[in-house]
Amino acid sequence: MADALLANNIVKAFKKSRKEIKALKGISLRIKEGEIYGLLGPNGSGKSTFIRIASTLLIPDRGSISIFGYDSVSNSASVQRMINRVSVEASFFRKLSAVENLCFSAGLYGIPRREALKKINGLAERFGLDLKRLKDPLEDFSRGMQQKVAIVRAFMTEPKMLLLDEPTTGLDPRAKRDVQSLINDVKNTMNTTMLLTTHDMDEAEKLCDYVAIIHLGRIVASGRPSELKKQLLGKVDNPSFEDVFLEFTGMSIEEAEYQEVESA
Amino acid sequence: MSSQALARELRASWAFIERNFNFTKRYWKWELVFFAYTMANSVTMGFIGKGIEAFSGTKLDTSYLILYMLLGSILWGYLSILFEIVAETVAWERWEETIEYTFMAPVRRATHLLSTCGYAILYGILRSGLILVVVSVFFDLDLGRANFLSAAGILAVSSFSFVGLGIVAAVLPLISPEKGVQVVHIFQALLLMFSGVYYEIDVLPVWMQQVGKLSPATYALRGMRASILEGRTMPEMWNDVWPLILLGALLLPLGLMFFKRMEAWAKKRGVLKRSG
Numbered sequence: 001m002a003d004a005l006l007a008n009n010i011v012k013a014f015k016k017s018r019k020e021i022k023a024l025k026g027i028s029l030r031i032k033e034g035e036i037y038g039l040l041g042p043n044g045s046g047k048s049t050f051i052r053i054a055s056t057l058l059i060p061d062r063g064s065i066s067i068f069g070y071d072s073v074s075n076s077a078s079v080q081r082m083i084n085r086v087s088v089e090a091s092f093f094r095k096l097s098a099v100e101n102l103c104f105s106a107g108l109y110g111i112p113r114r115e116a117l118k119k120i121n122g123l124a125e126r127f128g129l130d131l132k133r134l135k136d137p138l139e140d141f142s143r144g145m146q147q148k149v150a151i152v153r154a155f156m157t158e159p160k161m162l163l164l165d166e167p168t169t170g171l172d173p174r175a176k177r178d179v180q181s182l183i184n185d186v187k188n189t190m191n192t193t194m195l196l197t198t199h200d201m202d203e204a205e206k207l208c209d210y211v212a213i214i215h216l217g218r219i220v221a222s223g224r225p226s227e228l229k230k231q232l233l234g235k236v237d238n239p240s241f242e243d244v245f246l247e248f249t250g251m252s253i254e255e256a257e258y259q260e261v262e263s264a
Numbered sequence: 265m266s267s268q269a270l271a272r273e274l275r276a277s278w279a280f281i282e283r284n285f286n287f288t289k290r291y292w293k294w295e296l297v298f299f300a301y302t303m304a305n306s307v308t309m310g311f312i313g314k315g316i317e318a319f320s321g322t323k324l325d326t327s328y329l330i331l332y333m334l335l336g337s338i339l340w341g342y343l344s345i346l347f348e349i350v351a352e353t354v355a356w357e358r359w360e361e362t363i364e365y366t367f368m369a370p371v372r373r374a375t376h377l378l379s380t381c382g383y384a385i386l387y388g389i390l391r392s393g394l395i396l397v398v399v400s401v402f403f404d405l406d407l408g409r410a411n412f413l414s415a416a417g418i419l420a421v422s423s424f425s426f427v428g429l430g431i432v433a434a435v436l437p438l439i440s441p442e443k444g445v446q447v448v449h450i451f452q453a454l455l456l457m458f459s460g461v462y463y464e465i466d467v468l469p470v471w472m473q474q475v476g477k478l479s480p481a482t483y484a485l486r487g488m489r490a491s492i493l494e495g496r497t498m499p500e501m502w503n504d505v506w507p508l509i510l511l512g513a514l515l516l517p518l519g520l521m522f523f524k525r526m527e528a529w530a531k532k533r534g535v536l537k538r539s540g
């Protein structure tokens with residue numbers, strides 16, 4: 001199988017008022033075409049930063065990422081045509097309606113209006129988004145509903161590679177399951193490659209073919225979910241995937257979140 | 265560019281125009297308030313024109329004076345709209361946090377910015393024309409001699425330069441999200457001061473006149489006055505038209521280049537995102 005994404009020793013630091021935050025300290029990874037690749041890690045470990053670099057929104061200090069052979073910095077236009085992204089923040093024009101927002105995005109990707117509307121309706125139906133509400137301004141939508149619209153926005157363009165940054169955070173259990181099943185369907189029917197970050201360890205185990213655990217800007221473990229669990233045998237009885245996370249990041253999820261709050 | 269790629273860019277261009285139109289529609293009440301504000305400014309300028317007769321004690325062509333002042337204030341309003349829409353492209357999208365989605369879309373930055381500017385130009389010309397008509401009725405001005413077509417032509421030609429400057433100004437909210445848009449207004453006021461907004465540039469100190477000669481607004485103002493006050497046609501105003509063409513051919517590509525530079529800078533510094 002061809003490489004969908006190849007990252008080579010990515011380093012990224014942010015300089016903010018004389019302080020320097022080292023977000024990524026040399027990340028190398030390889031995602032095969034058609035694979036769902038999970039990037040797991042505590043808050044502030046650098047997951048979103050990595051996804052932003054892959055999305056051409058950040059330029060790394062060192063190292064390079066290529067997507068289907070195109071460099072994300074020197075050939076960003078080609079990369080942009082192949083990708084789309086869902087982020088934690090839904091990010092819409094709040095005064096405009098869902099349809100207006102989505103048609104705008106579709107236009108940016110060169111999708112004709114009629115085709116866009118068909119896709120929007122199809123996907124909205126799938127998530128139980130009320131078609132009548134799609135004409136309302138997005139500021140009137142609940143967070144979860146906005147997140148669903150954000151998912152429609154990304155899937156609508158049928159990218160070869162989807163960058164999913166916590167796509168299910170903030171969704172109710174049913175919506176979460178709908179999104180997870182959509183992710184699986186898209187993978188099976190369109191052979192879409194996906195990079196997924198999530199704080200839901202069950203979700204990661206269920207969806208991902210391969211995961212990497214990132215901690216303080218470095219990948220500390222990687223492998224198939226089942227392999228990673230096997231590495232814990234002998235240390236923990238009947239290890240869950242959450243145990244894997246805790247083992248490799250050296251702290252529990254709650255502790256990690258606590259630390260983030262403290263440093264914030 | 266292949267025809268497929270061209271179709272994609274055209275759809276993207278339309279998407280930007282439609283989005284801006286939707287904004288105008290959604291904020292129509294605010295647009296109305298803003299229109300009233302511009303009207304108030306223009307009417308004030310008209311009264312200043314009228315008042316000059318009383319000050320000087322001599323009989324003057326009041327209608328001419330009022331129109332003269334009015335045209336300055338119309339260009340002021342036009343530039344406000346243009347710069348505001350262009351600068352807001354970045355400022356607003358940063359505020360709404362949509363900027364990352366717009367910047368990662370497969371659209372040429374030129375298509376993005378020029379489409380937004382195109383909308384701003386159309387909206388600005390319509391609005392300026394409306395103000396001119398309303399204020400003329402208010403002061404009972406004689407527009408019989410005015411050549412509206414060549415006035416609109418001057419605005420259109422000068423818009424290439426204004427768009428170039430506007431795109432440079434649009435970068436400011438990238439550097440300073442809080443104060444960027446205000447700085448754009450300050451820049452506009454300075455530009456117009458050097459360009460003879462309510463006066464001929466001959467009244468300025470010589471060094472200011474030199475600066476004014478480099479400003480597209482100088483020629484735009486002169487051309488507008490010649491069209492509206494004297495009914496000149498575009499070929500008759502060639503002396504003001506060619507500098508506008510030249511400045512536009514320079515400023516527009518320079519603006520785009522500068523924007524792309526600053527976009528790369530922003531992507532290195534990680535400032536596209538508002539929080540974090």
Ligand SMILES: Nc1ncnc2c1ncn2[C@@H]1O[C@H](COP(=O)(O)OP(=O)(O)OP(=O)(O)O)[C@@H](O)[C@H]1O
Nearest residue numbers: 014021023042043044045046047048049534537540
């Ligand atoms: N644009 C930015 N400017 C300054 N610092 C940043 C920026 N983006 C990220 N950082 C910092 O880089 C580090 C990594 O952040 P990042 O958002 O990649 O983490 P994350 O793994 O996605 O966390 P979370 O699970 O909370 O989403 C953090 O310390 C963060 O504060």
Ligand SMILES: [Mg+2]
Nearest residue numbers: 047048049165
């Ligand atoms: Mg994140």
